[in-house]
Amino acid sequence: MSTPPFPEMDELLQRLLDGQVLPxxxxxxxxxxxxxxxVRDYYIDSMLACAVVRRSSIVTGELSESDLIRAISxxxxxxxxxxxxxxxxxxxxxxxxxxxLAVASLIRPSVPKGPAVGxxxxxxxxxxxxxxPGPDGAFCVGSYDLREGLATIELDRGTCLFLEAPCRIDLxxxxxxxxxxxxxxxxxxxxxxGFRVRTATALITDLGTEFGVLTHQDGSTEAHVLKGRVQVAxxxxxxxxxxxLVVSEGSAAIVDAAGRTVRGGLAARPDHFVLALPQGPxxxxxxxxxxxxxxxxxxxxxxxxxxxxxxxxxxGTGQVFKGPATKIRWARQNVFWRTxxxxxxxxxxxxxxxxxxxxxxxTGLTFPGCPRTLGSYFGGPTxxxxxxxxxxxxxxxxxxxxxxxxxxxxxxxxxxxxxxxxFDLDQIRYAHPDxxxxxxxAVCGIPKDLPQTPFSxxxxxxxxxxxxxxxxxxxxxxxxxxxxDVPIPSRARFLTLVATCPRRADYSWILFGDPYxxxxxxxxxxxx
Amino acid sequence: MVMDQEERTLNFVxxxxxxxxxxxxxxxxxxxxxxxxxxxFQEGLAIMWRKFDQFKPGTSFAAxxxxxxxxxxxxxxxxxxxxxxxMMEDSLFETLLDHVPAVQDELAIRIEALRKCVALLNDRAxxxxxxxxxxxxxxxxxxxxxxxxxxxxxxxxxxxxGVLLRCMRRTLAQEGHLT
Numbered sequence: 001m002s003t004p005p006f007p008e009m010d011e012l013l014q015r016l017l018d019g020q021v022l023p024x025x026x027x028x029x030x031x032x033x034x035x036x037x038x039v040r041d042y043y044i045d046s047m048l049a050c051a052v053v054r055r056s057s058i059v060t061g062e063l064s065e066s067d068l069i070r071a072i073s074x075x076x077x078x079x080x081x082x083x084x085x086x087x088x089x090x091x092x093x094x095x096x097x098x099x100x101l102a103v104a105s106l107i108r109p110s111v112p113k114g115p116a117v118g119x120x121x122x123x124x125x126x127x128x129x130x131x132x133p134g135p136d137g138a139f140c141v142g143s144y145d146l147r148e149g150l151a152t153i154e155l156d157r158g159t160c161l162f163l164e165a166p167c168r169i170d171l172x173x174x175x176x177x178x179x180x181x182x183x184x185x186x187x188x189x190x191x192x193x194g195f196r197v198r199t200a201t202a203l204i205t206d207l208g209t210e211f212g213v214l215t216h217q218d219g220s221t222e223a224h225v226l227k228g229r230v231q232v233a234x235x236x237x238x239x240x241x242x243x244x245l246v247v248s249e250g251s252a253a254i255v256d257a258a259g260r261t262v263r264g265g266l267a268a269r270p271d272h273f274v275l276a277l278p279q280g281p282x283x284x285x286x287x288x289x290x291x292x293x294x295x296x297x298x299x300x301x302x303x304x305x306x307x308x309x310x311x312x313x314x315x316g317t318g319q320v321f322k323g324p325a326t327k328i329r330w331a332r333q334n335v336f337w338r339t340x341x342x343x344x345x346x347x348x349x350x351x352x353x354x355x356x357x358x359x360x361x362x363t364g365l366t367f368p369g370c371p372r373t374l375g376s377y378f379g380g381p382t383x384x385x386x387x388x389x390x391x392x393x394x395x396x397x398x399x400x401x402x403x404x405x406x407x408x409x410x411x412x413x414x415x416x417x418x419x420x421x422x423f424d425l426d427q428i429r430y431a432h433p434d435x436x437x438x439x440x441x442a443v444c445g446i447p448k449d450l451p452q453t454p455f456s457x458x459x460x461x462x463x464x465x466x467x468x469x470x471x472x473x474x475x476x477x478x479x480x481x482x483x484x485d486v487p488i489p490s491r492a493r494f495l496t497l498v499a500t501c502p503r504r505a506d507y508s509w510i511l512f513g514d515p516y517x518x519x520x521x522x523x524x525x526x527x528x
Numbered sequence: 529m530v531m532d533q534e535e536r537t538l539n540f541v542x543x544x545x546x547x548x549x550x551x552x553x554x555x556x557x558x559x560x561x562x563x564x565x566x567x568x569f570q571e572g573l574a575i576m577w578r579k580f581d582q583f584k585p586g587t588s589f590a591a592x593x594x595x596x597x598x599x600x601x602x603x604x605x606x607x608x609x610x611x612x613x614x615m616m617e618d619s620l621f622e623t624l625l626d627h628v629p630a631v632q633d634e635l636a637i638r639i640e641a642l643r644k645c646v647a648l649l650n651d652r653a654x655x656x657x658x659x660x661x662x663x664x665x666x667x668x669x670x671x672x673x674x675x676x677x678x679x680x681x682x683x684x685x686x687x688x689x690g691v692l693l694r695c696m697r698r699t700l701a702q703e704g705h706l707t
Contacts, residue, residue: 004690008686009686010685010686010689010690011679011682011683012686013560013686013689014682014685014686014689016561017556017560017561017562018561018562019561019563020667020682030616030617030620033620033623033624034620040624040627042693043557044557044624044628045638045693045696046689046693047553047556047557047560048553048557048635048638048639049642049689049692049693049696050556050689051549051552051553051556052549052553052639052642052643052646053646053657053661054552054556054562054661055548055549260538327672327673327674327675328673328674328675329675330675390655390659390673390674391655391658391659391662391663391665392663393663393665393669393673455651456651504650504651504652506651506652507651507652507655
């Protein structure tokens with residue numbers, strides 16, 4: 001029996017599970033279950049399916065041993081309520097102690113002491129909290145807290161550590177670093193073999209390799225081997241039990257939040273880590289010269305920071321809305337809205353599954369190669385670095401390369417598929433007559449420090465006057481980050497950005513970070 | 529002594545991780561209301577934990593757990609009868625008691641097939657399941673996020689159920705478990 005024995009039985013069962021059936025519906029169902037063995041089997045299988053999904057791992061990530069242990073700990077407390085006040089007292093004391101420590105650390109930031117064991121080899125937009133590397137870039141034994149950006153530390157035996165914010169480490173010496181929070185990559189030369197990365201739950205020992213380590217908020221640790229091999233062991237914490245696993249190239253292992261199990265056999269995810277400092281548009285131009293912020297224009301500004309943050313264009317109405325959007329909507333037809341109220345923005349549009357041309361400009365330009373989509377959309381292009389995560393119902397501020405986007409320093413244009421926006425470069429030139437537009441630069445991708453949400457693959461298209469000049473593909477569940485650098489000919493009028501998901505998918509947080517129209521460099525020189 | 533307690537906890541957790549779906553499926557089939565089933569499962573777990581010393585290693589943990597859950601469910605039905613809340617009729621309840629779980633091994637095979645099928649669902653279906661079952665998001669809220677009616681969300685959940693059952697049957701047939 002693989003089809004429901006009577007129409008709408010599937011739906012009825014779902015409502016039954018929520019107690020949302022009418023008495024007569026329940027009566028009809030129970031009668032059928034009682035009398036017809038096929039209905040009964042279907043009912044039993046349906047309950048089994050619900051049980052598997054509800055008590056399972058595939059959709060949601062494994063229900064870990066630590067979760068269960070925690071649950072059991074809760075169960076142990078049943079009947080022990082007279083000790084409740086003690087628990088509250090302990091919790092209150094811990095919170096108080098944390099507050100005192102936090103205030104103390106603000107008043108008197110800790111300074112790393114001890115011998116220098118390495119030096120700062122490179123930074124990208126780095127901002128440290130508390131202790132900094134020394135003026136000559138020297139790194140001493142001690143604690144470091146990278147709040148923004150990326151940093152590379154070269155230890156004296158040649159080990160290279162790439163830190164991506166937010167990241168807290170305790171540098172213990174030439175052979176060991178403790179990763180308190182965040183993610184790092186260690187590149188260990190043969191002469192430094194045996195280098196260790198310790199976390200709250202795991203000890204990762206180099207066996208001649210490059211590897212990435214990341215810790216989650218719950219304390220679990222992931223070790224991804226990019227080259228060579230590592231040994232991943234449980235952080236023993238006084239227990240005599242020694243459990244370890246050798247993980248080879250291309251594989252990964254996870255230590256659970258309680259530090260009790262290590263699970264191997266997973267594929268390594270190089271996309272979780274930064275393996276080199278970006279040489280992207282920001283560094284290349286050195287932030288010099290005039291540039292216009294396209295996200296600011298979407299926010300109603302002039303490109304120089306006068307626009308409103310978190311303001312966007314609703315693809316359902318073509319009007320301004322306050323982001324981030326919290327609902328998915330669907331368009332049955334290709335949708336097109338002119339936006340005359342926004343200087344510099346020609347139009348917005350939704351490529352849907354409907355046949356027919358996708359119009360991308362007020363002059364009737366089309367995008368013939370635009371893929372058909374589900375027609376779903378999530379708000380619209382927005383001057384923001386925030387996304388609303390549907391499953392958890394929470395907003396998230398995104399980071400790319402350790403940098404928080406959606407700020408005045410690092411603007412962001414969110415473009416959740418399926419959506420398109422066309423900028424009118426002639427209007428922009430008219431508003432900024434002293435500026436000769438030379439190129440469009442940005443970083444584009446899906447942020448990686450996100451909730452564990454199943455993301456769809458996505459495609460980004462950049463067009464000039466209806467011609468595709470850049471196509472980026474973001475595979476499903478892979479956090480790739482791409483530099484965008486599109487030269488703009490002086491005759492070009494329309495710059496179009498489009499984000500699409502394949503037909504049966506519709507959820508992917510596409511973001512353009514630092515989306516700038518830049519002036520030609522010779523003009524910058526002349527301006528100085 | 530402390531180590532014994534730790535070992536006991538670990539053993540219990542390992543067995544529970546392996547068999548929780550079988551035990552929960554039993555509860556849900558006889559009490560097809562997720563909140564009540566969750567409460568019963570939780571209460572049953574507390575009893576299983578207290579009585580874990582009585583479990584004989586080498587015997588079926590799922591069968592042992594189901595026995596405990598069975599008493600919990602009967603007690604729950606007695607409470608329900610006293611409060612005059614509507615519930616499944618006794619005759620049907622007894623019919624289902626006779627049929628679930630018919631064979632433990634078969635149940636485990638079906639669960640394994642279903643796990644594979646859940647992994648094959650498309651992104652949208654997974655997302656809806658994630659909202660509904662991981663985050664316990666109410667159907668009203670899911671409907672609001674997706675800009676659909678409540679009824680439509682139930683319809684989608686029903687569709688996913690249908691897809692999973694068809695996939696399970698196909699998988700079982702391919703693996704030679706169904707003729």
